[in-house]
Amino acid sequence: AQSVTQLGSHVSVSEGALVLLRCNYSSSVPPYLFWYVQYPNQGLQLLLKYTTGATLVKGINGFEAEFKKSETSFHLTKPSAHMSDAAEYFCAVSDRDGNNRKLIWGLGTSLAVNP
Amino acid sequence: NAGVTQTPKFQVLKTGQSMTLQCAQDMNHEYMSWYRQDPGMGLRLIHYSVGAGITDQGEVPNGYNVSRSTTEDFPLRLLSAAPSQTSVYFCASSRTGGGYTFGSGTRLTVV
Numbered sequence: 001a002q003s004v005t006q007l008g009s010h011v012s013v014s015e016g017a018l019v020l021l022r023c024n025y026s027s028s029v030p031p032y033l034f035w036y037v038q039y040p041n042q043g044l045q046l047l048l049k050y051t052t053g054a055t056l057v058k059g060i061n062g063f064e065a066e067f068k069k070s071e072t073s074f075h076l077t078k079p080s081a082h083m084s085d086a087a088e089y090f091c092a093v094s095d096r097d098g099n100n101r102k103l104i105w106g107l108g109t110s111l112a113v114n115p
Numbered sequence: 116n117a118g119v120t121q122t123p124k125f126q127v128l129k130t131g132q133s134m135t136l137q138c139a140q141d142m143n144h145e146y147m148s149w150y151r152q153d154p155g156m157g158l159r160l161i162h163y164s165v166g167a168g169i170t171d172q173g174e175v176p177n178g179y180n181v182s183r184s185t186t187e188d189f190p191l192r193l194l195s196a197a198p199s200q201t202s203v204y205f206c207a208s209s210r211t212g213g214g215y216t217f218g219s220g221t222r223l224t225v226v
Contacts (some may be wrong), residue, residue, distance in 0.1 A: 034214055043119075043205055043217035044158075090158070102148075102173070103215065107157040 002027050006091050006106035014114050019063075019078040021109045023091030026072065031093040033074040034103070035065055038088040047089075050074065061085070086113045117141050121206050121218035128196040128225045136191040136221050138206030144216070146209045147189040148173070149181065151202040152220075158205070164189055196225045 007022040025031065032051050036044040048059025055067040065076045074091060091106040122137045140147065148163035150173075160173030164183040178200060180192040189208075193200060203222050207215040 036215075036217075043219045044207075044215070045217070046214035049214045102160060102163060105158045107155070 002031065002093055002095070002104045004091055004093055004104050004106040006089075006109050008109055009107065010110045010112070012112040012114060013081045015083055016080050019076070019081045019085065019111065021076040021089050021091075021111065023065075023074045023076065023106060024072055025074065025091075025093045025104075027093065030067070030069055031095060033065075033067060034092045034094075035059065035063070035074070035076050036090045036092065037061075038090065038108075040087075044090065047076070081111075081113045083113050083115065086111055119206055119208055119216050119218040121204075121221050123221060124219065126221060126223050128193070128223065130196060130198060130225060132196050134193050134196070136193075136204055136206075136223075138189045138191065138218060139187050140189075140206075140208040140216070141187065142208060142210070142216065143186060144208035144210045144213075145186065146211070147183065148207050148215075149179070149189070149191045150205045150207065151175065151200075152205060153202050161191065161204075193223075198225045201225045 003026045005024045034049045035047040037047050038044045048057045050057045050067045058064045063078045088108050090108045092103040094103045119140045145166045149161040150158045159175045162181040164170045167186050170181050201224050203220050205220050206218040209215045
């Protein structure tokens, strides 16, 4: 069965510093990969996704993620953190079978940005 | 487009009461799902649907029913509310190959 591991339930960075949120998955074949962000008291919003093609994926708000098959990883990065980036971030994967759209979710990483 | 609309946003129920959480999407997405979100437990799938007339159970289906009579609507019914069902509930929809679009959630408290 697939699983998703997000290393670090809480990450704290200074404003302007690099943001790195880690996500590893277990799957026998490369899945579809997603990062979502959840601001307080709101629903989840898609940041970016990898389905096929270029392994470096750019998303909204300056975030990007790189799919590394050999490492089964899909880490999320942003060169310079803003205060507005403080939120909960979720990594998720789904099977490539078009009939199976269930997502497997990580438990989330809470990002704090310090002034 | 409104996206995914969930109602109500907040609800307090007494133990044993029943209610329906509404979810509607206007994007013609074939796939819809219901999640509950609890602290420290991430998102857990309750039920999902791959199209009108087709539903299936997720990982925590007990105490909940769903139906999908149209592409647009996917209501979640709580049959007999229990305090363990106190949670935030999210509805989401997607099309094949796309990411999910989430509703803004329903915060449910069962007393």
